[in-house]
Amino acid sequence: MILSLWRYSHLVLAVSSFLFILVASLTGIILAFEPINHAVLDYSEGQKNIPVTQLIEVLKSNYDEVLSVAIDESGFVKASVLSMEGDSGDFYINPLTGKKVAEIEKQAAIFQFATSLHRSLFLKSTGRFFVGLASFLLFLISITGLVLIIKRQQGIRALFNRVIKDNFYSYYHIYLGRLLLVPILIITVTGVYLSLQRFEILPKVILSHDVDYTSIKDSPQRSLVEFPALRNVKLADLRYIEFPFSPDAEDPYKISLKNKEILVNQVTGEVISELSYPFVNMMSHYSTVLHTGRGSVIWSLVLAAACVSIVFFIYSGFKMTFMRRQGKIKNKYKASECEIVVLVGSETGSTLSFGSLFYKELLKKDKKVFLTQMDKYQKFSKMEQLVIFTSTYGAGEPPANASKFISQLQKTSLDQNFKYSVVGFGSLAYPSYCKFAFDVDEALSSCTSAQELLKLYTINNKSWEAFDQWVDQWGERLGLALDVPRDNLVTKPRKKPKKFKVMTNTKAEDSPDGTFLVALEPEKAVQFKPGDLLAIYPEKDSHERLYSIGKNLEGQLLLSIKKHEFGLCSNYLNNLNVGESLSAVRVRNPEFHLKKSQKAIMIATGTGIAPFLGMMADNHSKKDLVLYWGGKNERSYSLYKSQIETALDSGYLSTFIPAYSRISDDKIYVQDLIAKDHYIFSNALKQGTVLMICGSIIMQKEVVAALQVICENYNLNSLSFYQKRGQVKMDCY
Numbered sequence: 184m185i186l187s188l189w190r191y192s193h194l195v196l197a198v199s200s201f202l203f204i205l206v207a208s209l210t211g212i213i214l215a216f217e218p219i220n221h222a223v224l225d226y227s228e229g230q231k232n233i234p235v236t237q238l239i240e241v242l243k244s245n246y247d248e249v250l251s252v253a254i255d256e257s258g259f260v261k262a263s264v265l266s267m268e269g270d271s272g273d274f275y276i277n278p279l280t281g282k283k284v285a286e287i288e289k290q291a292a293i294f295q296f297a298t299s300l301h302r303s304l305f306l307k308s309t310g311r312f313f314v315g316l317a318s319f320l321l322f323l324i325s326i327t328g329l330v331l332i333i334k335r336q337q338g339i340r341a342l343f344n345r346v347i348k349d350n351f352y353s354y355y356h357i358y359l360g361r362l363l364l365v366p367i368l369i370i371t372v373t374g375v376y377l378s379l380q381r382f383e384i385l386p387k388v389i390l391s392h393d394v395d396y397t398s399i400k401d402s403p404q405r406s407l408v409e410f411p412a413l414r415n416v417k418l419a420d421l422r423y424i425e426f427p428f429s430p431d432a433e434d435p436y437k438i439s440l441k442n443k444e445i446l447v448n449q450v451t452g453e454v455i456s457e458l459s460y461p462f463v464n465m466m467s468h469y470s471t472v473l474h475t476g477r478g479s480v481i482w483s484l485v486l487a488a489a490c491v492s493i494v495f496f497i498y499s500g501f502k503m504t505f506m507r508r509q510g511k512i513k514n515k516y517k518a519s520e521c522e523i524v525v526l527v528g529s530e531t532g533s534t535l536s537f538g539s540l541f542y543k544e545l546l547k548k549d550k551k552v553f554l555t556q557m558d559k560y561q562k563f564s565k566m567e568q569l570v571i572f573t574s575t576y577g578a579g580e581p582p583a584n585a586s587k588f589i590s591q592l593q594k595t596s597l598d599q600n601f602k603y604s605v606v607g608f609g610s611l612a613y614p615s616y617c618k619f620a621f622d623v624d625e626a627l628s629s630c631t632s633a634q635e636l637l638k639l640y641t642i643n644n645k646s647w648e649a650f651d652q653w654v655d656q657w658g659e660r661l662g663l664a665l666d667v668p669r670d671n672l673v674t675k676p677r678k679k680p681k682k683f684k685v686m687t688n689t690k691a692e693d694s695p696d697g698t699f700l701v702a703l704e705p706e707k708a709v710q711f712k713p714g715d716l717l718a719i720y721p722e723k724d725s726h727e728r729l730y731s732i733g734k735n736l737e738g739q740l741l742l743s744i745k746k747h748e749f750g751l752c753s754n755y756l757n758n759l760n761v762g763e764s765l766s767a768v769r770v771r772n773p774e775f776h777l778k779k780s781q782k783a784i785m786i787a788t789g790t791g792i793a794p795f796l797g798m799m800a801d802n803h804s805k806k807d808l809v810l811y812w813g814g815k816n817e818r819s820y821s822l823y824k825s826q827i828e829t830a831l832d833s834g835y836l837s838t839f840i841p842a843y844s845r846i847s848d849d850k851i852y853v854q855d856l857i858a859k860d861h862y863i864f865s866n867a868l869k870q871g872t873v874l875m876i877c878g879s880i881i882m883q884k885e886v887v888a889a890l891q892v893i894c895e896n897y898n899l900n901s902l903s904f905y906q907k908r909g910q911v912k913m914d915c916y
C-alpha cells in the first residue's frame with residue numbers, strides 16, 4: 184500500500200511535468216556540448232598557474248590602457264584594452280604574451296536556440312516559471328524514485344547491491360537512476376536556484392566597499408611583484424581585475440578572487456578593503472557552473488549523460504506503466520454465473536498474463552469462468568473452483584491489487600462449499616519467496632467453506648514450464664486436457680528462424696529411457712553459448728518448444744531430448760535423420776552463462792545435463808568444474824559417458840558425481856548427494872564458486888531446499904543472497 188503511494192506520487196509527478204522535462208532534457212543535451220566546444224579551443228595555452236602580477240605587467244606593456252581582464256570558467260583570459268596602434272576592444276589574449284589570440288565568439292545559432300528554449304520555452308517570464316517548476320518537480324521525482332529503489336532493494340544498505348533483472352525497462356530505469364541520481368539532483372537543485380534568482384526571490388547582494396579615502400597612502404612605492412596581496416595569486420585563483428582609471432593612489436585595482444573581492448592600492452600594493460562573497464553569491468556562481476558544465480569537459484559529459492538518461496526514464500517509465508495497465512480484463516460471463524473463478528494478484532502485470540492464458544483456455548473448453556483481481560473478491564454465488572495466481576512484493580507483501588484480499592475473504596461468507604488452488608509467482612532471489620501466496624493459502628485453509636484441491640504451488644521467475652506442469656495437474660483433477668500456448672507470453676517476436684543441419688541423432692529407440700542426443704550445425708553462422716536456448720517449431724504455425732543448448736567435443740550444437748509418447752516436438756526431433764535440416768531460433772539466455780574465469784559446481788538431472796556438456800567442452804582453461812548428475816541408472820549415463828570421460832581425462836571436467844535413483848533399494852537423488860557433501864557446498868558458496876542447476880522443477884525445489892539447509896547450518900547468507908549476486912543460477916523446466 185505504502186509502496187503504491189510512492190509509486191503513484193512518482194507517476195503523477197512524472198505525468199504532470201514530462202513535456203517540460205523532455206524539452207529541458209533534449210535542449211540540455213545540446214547545451215552540454217557548448218562548454219565542450221569552448222574548452223577544446225584552449226586559448227589559455229594551459230597557463231593556469233602563471234602569477235597574476237605577470238599577467239598585469241604583460242598587459243600594461245602591450246596596451247596603452249587596460250580596462251579589465253576576466254577569467255572564464257575554462258581559464259581563458261578576456262581582456263578589455265585600448266591601444267593607439269595595435270588591437271583595441273574586448274578579446275581573448277595569450278596570458279604569457281598578452282597578445283590577442285581570438286575574438287570573443289558569438290554564441291552559435293544552435294546554442295542560442297537551445298538556450299532560449301531551455302530557459303523560457305520562448306515564453307519569457309511565463310516560460311521561465313514553468314521551467315523552474317519542472318526543475319522542482321524533477322527534484323521530487325528523483326526523491327520519490329530514490330525511495331522506490333530503496334524499497335525495491337529492501338533497504339538503504341542494499342541500495343547499491345545488484346539489481347534483480349525483471350525486464351529491460353525496469354532494470355535500466357533503476358540501474359541508470361541509481362547511477363545518475365547525484366548529477367540529476369544537482370541539475371534540479373541548481374536549476375531551481377537559478378530560477379529563484381531570476382525571479383529575484385533570493386536576496387541580491389551587491390558588494391560595496393567602505394573605503395576611507397583620507398587614509399590612503401602613496402608611499403612606499405612598490406613594484407607589482409612586491410604587492411603583498413598578489414604575491415601568491417595565480418591565474419587559476421582569479422575571476423577578474425578592474426584596472427585603475429588614473430595613476431592616483433586613491434584609484435585602486437579591484438580584484439575578484441574565488442572567495443573574495445579586494446581593493447589594492449596601485450602605488451603601495453596594500454589592501455585597502457576586503458569583502459568575502461556572501462553565501463548567495465557563491466551559490467549563484469557554483470549553481471551556474473554546475474548547471475551548465477562550463478569549465479569542465481568531464482562534468483559537461485556527465486550532464487549530457489544525465490539528460491539522455493532522463494529522456495530514457497520518461498520512455499521506460501511510461502512503457503512500464505502501460506505494461507502494468509495493459510491487462511484490462513474483459514469477461515465473457517458475469518461473476519454470478521461462473522463455476523470457476525480465477526483471481527490474480529499482480530503488480531507489474533506478468534501474473535495477469537498467465538491468468539489470462541489460463542482463463543482463455545478454460546473458455547475454449549466451454550467452461551464458465553470469471554477472471555478478476557484479488558481485491559475484487561466478492562460473494563461468487565456459483566463458484567465451485569477458486570484459482571488464485573499471485574505474486575509477492577517487498578518483504579513478502581501483497582502486490583498492489585491484492586492488499587485487501589485476505590480481509591475481504593474473512594468478511595465474505597459464501598453459501599456454498601468450494602475448492603481452491605493457490606499458485607505463487609515469485610523469485611528465489613528474494614528471501615521471502617512467494618510469501619504472500621503462503622499467507623493466502625493459510626487464510627483459505629481456515630475458511631470453513633473452502634477445501635484444498637491442489638497443494639500450494641510456487642513458480643520461480645515466471646517459469647512457463649512450471650506453470651504448464653501446474654495447469655496439467657489442475658486439468659487432470661477436473662478431467663480436462665488443457666493446453667496453454669506459451670507463445671502468447673513471449674512479448675518480443677522471435678528473430679527469423681534459421682536452418683540447422685542434423686549431424687548426428689542417437690535416436691530414442693536405442694536408449695534405455697527414451698532420451699537421445701541431436702548434434703546440429705547452423706547452415707549460416709549463428710553464435711551460441713552453452714546455456715542459451717533453441718526455440719524449435721516442429722510444424723508450420725506450431726507453438727515453439729525451447730531446449731537448452733549444449734555443445735559436443737566437435738563444437739557442434741548439442742540437444743539432449745526426452746521423447747514423450749505424444750510429444751509433438753520430441754517425436755519430430757527423434758524422427759530427423761542425419762543430413763536433414765530443421766528451423767530454429769537461438770534465444771540468448773545470459774543469466775545461465777558461465778564466465779570463462781568462473782569455477783562451478785553444476786547440478787543436473789536427466790536432459791538438464793546438456794548446457795553443462797557445453798560448458799565442459801568450452802573449458803579450455805581447465806578451471807575447476809564439478810558435475811553432479813542424477814539419472815535412473817548407469818544405462819541412462821551411457822548416452823553421455825564418452826563425452827564425460829574424455830572431459831575428465833583431458834582436465835576439462837574435474838569431478839563427476841552421479842546419483843542413480845533406480846539401481847537398488849537405496850534411491851539416491853542429487854539433493855541427497857548435496858546434503859552429504861554439505862562441507863563442499865558451504866565452502867563453494869563462501870569462496871564464490873558458481874552453483875548452476877538445470878533440470879526438472881521438482882529437482883530444483885529439492886536442490887534449493889537442500890542448499891537452504893546448508894546455508895542455515897553453516898550460518899551463511901540466505902540462498903537468495905547468492906542468487907541475487909549471480910552465484911547461484913538456475914534454468915529448470
Ligand SMILES: Cc1cc2nc3c(=O)[nH]c(=O)nc-3n(C[C@H](O)[C@H](O)[C@H](O)COP(=O)(O)O)c2cc1C
Nearest residue numbers: 529530531533534574575577579609610613616617
Ligand atoms: C521490487 C520487487 C520485489 C519482489 N519481492 C519478492 C518477494 O519478496 N518474494 C518473491 O518471491 N518474489 C518477489 N519478487 C518477484 C515477483 O513476485 C515476481 O517477479 C513475479 O513474477 C512478478 O509478478 P507480477 O509482474 O505479476 O507482479 C519481487 C519483485 C520485485 C520487482
